[in-house]
Amino acid sequence: xxxxxxxxxxxxxxxxxxxxxxxxxxxxxxxxxxxxxxxxxxxxxxxxxxxxxxxxxxxxxxxxxxxxxxxxxxxxxxxxxxxxxxxxxxxxxxxxxxxxxxxxxxxxx
Amino acid sequence: xxxxxxxxxxxxxxxxxxxxxxxxxxxxxxxxxxxxxxxxxxxxxxxxxxxxxxxxxxxxxxxxxxxxxxxxxxxxxxxxxxxxxxxxxxxxxxxxxxxxxxxxxxxxxxxxxxxx
Numbered sequence: 399x400x401x402x403x404x405x406x407x408x409x410x411x412x413x414x415x416x417x418x419x420x421x422x423x424x425x426x427x428x429x430x431x432x433x434x435x436x437x438x439x440x441x442x443x444x445x446x447x448x449x450x451x452x453x454x455x456x457x458x459x460x461x462x463x464x465x466x467x468x469x470x471x472x473x474x475x476x477x478x479x480x481x482x483x484x485x486x487x488x489x490x491x492x493x494x495x496x497x498x499x500x501x502x503x504x505x506x507x
Numbered sequence: 508x509x510x511x512x513x514x515x516x517x518x519x520x521x522x523x524x525x526x527x528x529x530x531x532x533x534x535x536x537x538x539x540x541x542x543x544x545x546x547x548x549x550x551x552x553x554x555x556x557x558x559x560x561x562x563x564x565x566x567x568x569x570x571x572x573x574x575x576x577x578x579x580x581x582x583x584x585x586x587x588x589x590x591x592x593x594x595x596x597x598x599x600x601x602x603x604x605x606x607x608x609x610x611x612x613x614x615x616x617x618x619x620x621x622x623x
Contacts, residue, residue: 441551495541496553497550497551
């Protein structure tokens with residue numbers, strides 16, 4: 399089976415840095431995605447990691463450790479518009495995408 | 508590029524009626540389309556995978572006779588919720604992929620279904 403864990407909620411201050419963690423246990427692994435989802439909207443793609451290490455894309459970076467079943471999404475220079483839910487999703491051995499419950503991030507002034 | 512639309516964005520229906528939701532890929536041909544359901548504060552749950560011209564593959568626990576999926580063309584898939592009940596009220600999201608794997612999925616804006 400698939401199990402994906404991430405914190406339910408986080409709060410951070412505008413301009414700061416926040417790290418959202420995700421741990422997973424899946425049968426097979428073909429990559430890990432991070433999506434951003436604003437309330438009532440569909441998810442939008444942020445990053446994809448399939449090899450260990452850090453992928454940087456502007457203010458957002460994503461890290462993966464396959465041996466630890468662990469990933470994090472790092473958001474720098476937080477802006478108010480970054481308030482959203484962040485979904486960790488794993489592409490398992492059967493190439494099926496399984497989503498975590500999401501982490502609701504609130505950015506405060 | 509890679510735009511996916513859904514219609515309607517919101518729908519309210521009475522218990523016992525059927526509702527059809529459309530998912531269209533606007534600027535690419537979608538070999539595969541996926542239908543997800545998301546309850547409040549829950550993760551997206553895959554309901555079914557459909558390939559153009561063939562029957563949909565349903566996930567365990569999803570009733571194929573209740574959630575009818577048709578993928579008649581490379582740009583359109585429809586989900587019909589038959590004999591809807593209040594517990595079917597949810598956010599339904601489709602995604603489309605130009606290939607046959609799940610790597611590259613483009614999500615639609617979602618449809619909020621409320622069954623009264």
